[in-house]
Amino acid sequence: MRSILRDYKQARGEQILSYCLPIIVDGKVQGRLRPLTHESIDHEDVIKSLMEWRVAAGQWFATQFPPNEEGTRAWAQHQIIDMDDRILFIIEDEDHTPIGQIGLMHYDETAKTCEYDNLLRGRKGRYGNIVLHALLTLGGWSLRELGVLKGYLNVLSDNARAIHIYETLGAVEVQRTPLRKEIEGEVIRWVPTKDQPDGEPEREMVTMVITREAFIRRFGHEIDLDNGEGKTWT
Numbered sequence: 001m002r003s004i005l006r007d008y009k010q011a012r013g014e015q016i017l018s019y020c021l022p023i024i025v026d027g028k029v030q031g032r033l034r035p036l037t038h039e040s041i042d043h044e045d046v047i048k049s050l051m052e053w054r055v056a057a058g059q060w061f062a063t064q065f066p067p068n069e070e071g072t073r074a075w076a077q078h079q080i081i082d083m084d085d086r087i088l089f090i091i092e093d094e095d096h097t098p099i100g101q102i103g104l105m106h107y108d109e110t111a112k113t114c115e116y117d118n119l120l121r122g123r124k125g126r127y128g129n130i131v132l133h134a135l136l137t138l139g140g141w142s143l144r145e146l147g148v149l150k151g152y153l154n155v156l157s158d159n160a161r162a163i164h165i166y167e168t169l170g171a172v173e174v175q176r177t178p179l180r181k182e183i184e185g186e187v188i189r190w191v192p193t194k195d196q197p198d199g200e201p202e203r204e205m206v207t208m209v210i211t212r213e214a215f216i217r218r219f220g221h222e223i224d225l226d227n228g229e230g231k232t233w234t
């Protein structure tokens with residue numbers, strides 16, 4: 001099944017339409033998820049958007065670093081395209097304007113688990129609630145195409161917006177890891193503390209889990225679970 005992730009990332013310009021996942025709300029297409037591909041990371045505007053969005057939202061990720069196009073391209077190549085358990089989609093609105101990103105990593109095809117990651121809205125889309133529907137689209141696709149049974153989410157404890165969206169999806173908190181801040185030059189990292197802190201930890205990483213059953217119970221009526229082989233993943 002990892003080969004599915006490879007296929008999406010190797011899609012060429014003329015094939016890309018069949019690898020985009022439509023974001024459908026109440027029967028109407030409000031946008032799409034477009035996979036980040038080998039080919040697309042050669043485009044300066046794609047790399048620029050990824051870089052600018054990540055810099056603007058830096059405080060909500062465990063590592064903050066200064067902007068750099070070269071570094072962003074290297075990250076896209078080595079951490080996304082070359083990793084066979086990972087994929088990133090660009091969220092586009094209905095006229096195909098890129099507005100954000102959403103991804104999946106640590107896909108374990110035996111255990112059928114993954115971590116949904118890298119959610120970010122870089123600019124406002126035409127449809128207000130697109131982030132939630134982008135997550136539903138990715139979630140449905142991962143159940144249908146990858147057979148995912150359990151998805152993890154890691155979110156900083158003070159990120160109320162993201163936690164609210166994940167709870168709406170049916171995710172529940174399963175773990176909290178105290179973090180401490182490490183500064184190295186211009187890079188800030190929030191790393192797990194080895195020892196239990198005396199007082200309140202500076203920040204915490206909240207791990208949430210969403211199961212296939214919980215997702216289908218809430219959203220089964222809204223998402224397409226037919227994988228095209230006559231088999232419906234329930």
Ligand SMILES: CC(C)(COP(=O)(O)OP(=O)(O)OC[C@H]1O[C@@H](n2cnc3c(N)ncnc32)[C@H](O)[C@@H]1OP(=O)(O)O)[C@@H](O)C(=O)NCCC(=O)NCCS
Nearest residue numbers: 057060119120121122131154155156159160161162164165
């Ligand atoms: C997280 C993110 C993708 C959410 O997208 P968004 O389009 O801003 O989402 P919204 O503004 O619709 O907010 C999402 C929900 O949180 C709620 N919310 C907003 N601020 C909130 C707060 N302070 N406390 C609790 N809930 C809050 C909103 O009301 C909304 O819920 P609703 O749809 O039920 O009204 C976006 O804020 C973002 O890109 N943040 C920076 C990157 C990031 O944090 N990524 C997640 C890493 S784990």
